Amino acid sequence: MKPIDPIEVFKALSNEARLQILDWLKDPKAHFGPQGGVDLIEVGVCVSQITSKLNMTQSTTSQYLSVLQRAGLVHATRLGKWTYYRRDEEAIKEIASYIQHDL
Amino acid sequence: MKPIDPIEVFKALSNEARLQILDWLKDPKAHFGPQGGVDLIEVGVCVSQITSKLNMTQSTTSQYLSVLQRAGLVHATRLGKWTYYRRDEEAIKEIASYIQHDL
DNA sequence: TTGACATATCGCAAAACGTCGATATAATGG
DNA sequence: CCATTATATCGACGTTTTGCGATATGTCAA
Numbered sequence: 273m274k275p276i277d278p279i280e281v282f283k284a285l286s287n288e289a290r291l292q293i294l295d296w297l298k299d300p301k302a303h304f305g306p307q308g309g310v311d312l313i314e315v316g317v318c319v320s321q322i323t324s325k326l327n328m329t330q331s332t333t334s335q336y337l338s339v340l341q342r343a344g345l346v347h348a349t350r351l352g353k354w355t356y357y358r359r360d361e362e363a364i365k366e367i368a369s370y371i372q373h374d375l
Numbered sequence: 376m377k378p379i380d381p382i383e384v385f386k387a388l389s390n391e392a393r394l395q396i397l398d399w400l401k402d403p404k405a406h407f408g409p410q411g412g413v414d415l416i417e418v419g420v421c422v423s424q425i426t427s428k429l430n431m432t433q434s435t436t437s438q439y440l441s442v443l444q445r446a447g448l449v450h451a452t453r454l455g456k457w458t459y460y461r462r463d464e465e466a467i468k469e470i471a472s473y474i475q476h477d478l
Numbered sequence: 479t480t481g482a483c484a485t486a487t488c489g490c491a492a493a494a495c496g497t498c499g500a501t502a503t504a505a506t507g508g
Numbered sequence: 509c510c511a512t513t514a515t516a517t518c519g520a521c522g523t524t525t526t527g528c529g530a531t532a533t534g535t536c537a538a
Contacts, residue, residue, distance in 0.1 A: 278388075278394065279389060279390070279391060279394070282385050282386075282388040282389040283385075283389045283495090285381075285385040285478075286382060286385040286386045286389050286495095287382070287495090287496080288382060289496090291381065291382070294478065318514080318515090319514070319515060319516090320513095320514065320515085328496095328497075328498090329497075329498060329499080330514085330515075330516095331497080331498065331499075331500090331515095331516085331517085331518095332496075332497055332498070333515095334514095334515060334516055334517085335496090335497085335516085335517085336496095338516085338517095350504090350505095350515090352504095352505060352506070352514090353504065353505045353506065353513065353514045353515075354505095354514065354515080355514080355515060355516090364478060367474075367478075368471075368474050368475045368478060371470075371471050371474050371475075372471045372474075372475065375388075375397065375467060375470075375471060386525090389525095390525090390526085392526095392527095421484080421485090422484070422485060422486090423483095423484065423485085431527070431528090432527075432528060432529080433484085433485075433486095434485095434486085434487085434488095434527080434528065434529075434530090435526080435527050435528070436485095437484095437485060437486055437487085438486085438487085438526095438527085439527095441486085441487095453485090453534090453535095455484090455534095455535065455536070456483065456484045456485075456534070456535045456536065457484065457485080457535095458484080458485060458486090
């Protein structure tokens with residue numbers, strides 16, 4: 273696991289839409305309908321579902337998810353033609369810990 | 376005390392120089408020489424001293440300190456012709472707490 | 479009051495970011 | 509193979525950020 277880059281993390285968090293996505297992903301069942309046989313919790317939510325809720329284009333949504341991923345905040349799993357994103361709770365804990373001790 | 380605006384805070388933290396300043400201010404005695412009869416810990420460090428250590432102009436330093444202040448991360452005290460900045464540890468704790476519980 | 483110093487603010491140019499539409503790539507089903 | 513669907517990437521363009529120099533403001537000392 274790549275070490276945390278605080279600047280990259282803070283930049284990723286400096287945007288309303290991206291914070292919104294992270295928040296929705298805290299409880300996917302509460303915010304997204306079920307998608308086929310895929311476990312929302314284990315695997316995540318696909319880009320189209322997130323796009324539907326954000327008021328933005330698929331292009332923007334996909335880019336924002338990449339930003340979150342590069343910052344280490346979410347994890348992506350490709351299954352067939354879908355890419356499922358879920359929070360990386362481990363990494364998020366690390367970040368919270370960094371902030372608490374080093375900020 | 377004005378409530379925290381996470382986006383403003385994250386933006387303020389999305390910059391190497393500003394993180395550096397916050398880090399120096401964690402232990403002013405370790406990073407700055409004494410300044411007159413002023414208690415570095417209680418009152419803070421003046422803009423010129425911070426400017427000397429940052430590799431940037433007085434103008435930039437002053438602006439960055441304003442950004443940190445608007446985000447609630449530091450507190451400014453004007454004494455004579457100097458403005459002393461110190462970390463607002465209370466606010467920083469609040470932010471760390473926000474991140475830990477709401478991120 | 480004037481001069482000198484510390485800080486703040488203004489206006490700029492370059493870089494980065496936000497967001498989109500268009501297009502490319504990947505995967506599936508016929 | 510082809511059409512379709514999901515996602516990723518590219519190019520564009522307006523907005524924001526970065527960092528600077530120049531200048532304004534505040535404060536003290538003479």
